[in-house]
Amino acid sequence: MASITLKNIIKRYGHGKAATQVIHGINADIRHGEFVVIVGPSGCGKSTLLRMVAGLEEISEGEISIGERVVNNLEPSERDIAMVFQNYALYPHMSVFENMAYGLKIAKVPADDIKARVDKAAKILEIGPFLQRKPRELSGGQRQRVAMGRAIVRQPQVFLFDEPLSNLDAKLRAQTRLEIQKLHRELGITSLFVTHDQVEAMTLAQRMMVMNAGVMEQFGTPEEVYNLPATTFVASFMGSPPMNLLKNAPDAPPNTITGIRPEHLDISPSGWALTVEAVEMLGAERLTYGRWAHGVGDELVIIRTEEAHTAPALGSTICVTPRANKIHHFDAVSGLRLGTSPATPARL
Incomplete structure (x- = not known):
């Protein structure tokens, strides 16, 4: 050894x-x-x-x-x-x-x-x-x-x-x-x-x-x-489906990309309003794909839920709430994670 x-x-x-x-x-x-x-x-x-x-x-x-x-x-x-x-x-x-x-x-x-x-x-x-x-x-x-x-x-x-x-x-x-x-x-x-x-x-x-x-x-x-992905590349590469990386997330700091994994978005009575474009059934879980309603932006948002949840209808509007302790922020130019991380990317 x-x-x-x-x-x-x-x-x-x-x-x-x-x-x-x-x-x-x-x-x-x-x-x-x-x-x-x-x-x-x-x-x-x-x-x-x-x-x-x-x-x-x-x-x-x-x-x-x-x-x-x-x-x-x-x-x-x-x-x-x-x-x-x-x-x-x-x-x-x-x-x-x-x-x-x-x-x-x-x-x-x-x-x-x-x-x-x-x-x-x-x-x-x-x-x-x-x-x-x-x-x-x-x-x-x-x-x-x-x-x-x-x-x-x-x-x-x-x-x-x-x-x-x-x-x-x-x-x-x-x-x-x-x-x-x-x-x-x-x-x-x-x-x-x-x-x-x-x-x-x-x-x-x-x-x-x-x-x-x-x-x-x-x-x-x-x-x-x-x-704790160190960059937007790591956030998007590791995970299936990948982390949502959003430029138009409400209340996000300026010049940042907001990251949230699909399993950390909860369907709720209020929150981010999304228009449902597609739903995928994957056995014990379901993936719902939605875009911002009311013209906020053209980004696709993926939500992972358990199979027991009722599938939303295509074209309907749903609201999701991100879990506050699971939101990530990245610099919009460099792609580097904002704040500290236990594993610093080599290019820093």
Whole structure:
């Protein structure tokens, strides 16, 4: 087990005036045994950052340490890491056992130790019955567990996961998330996990790094990120449906954006007047979409209520009241949260 320290990490492609900077000064301390998720939309730089930790991408500026060692100039094989990829990267002609054991054989680990490590990893991942099968005989979820088993047997200081669940269907994704949580509890190995899926981020992370266009917008626990978003980007990206971000909210301070999550708006006899445009039934809950009545503005407001509430008629006017202690205010120009936050965005 080891900590990971990122100091002012910058990545540029190209040289001189033609260089394009894609990572803008990332600073983070990841503790021994911590599970950190790097989350953000496609193209935000999250996989590039992970690949720099792995040694698969060069660092333009800054310093990466794993444990007590600065690893900027070390090859991937010298960093004591194991990586799990999106595409599994299994050898099709080898059995499950041979795939899991291959790296250890190359490292000239004794055969008895190899068998012991593979058997232990197979037991943890519940793939013992499949050790003699070829990858083509396995489901997608089973192949992903083999890929994780291949990483486990290495006994590394750090696990790096690059969108490992992207190829699985929704049911398997949920099941594999539980397996990864169980795996981390049992092994306690420092882990960096990259995903664009906010559900994966919220359910897996002990802390999460929310990235946007190469900038770390916020680094904090899932609760901090959801309840106290540091920027309008974080507020809109984390949450489904996203936080309502309103320029025309009544009684809002000048030059601000008012944020309120859909579940923190209550239908009431008076309050904000909205014209109902659509209603979505989502099993145990309902989403109501309304626009300001009486020409206040053209913004769409989303309200989340329990299924037991009577659905409002399309075209009708309803009133909602925001819960006073759940209202957020952001600067209209910078998008930064007004007031203090436990996780300050990196660009401040």
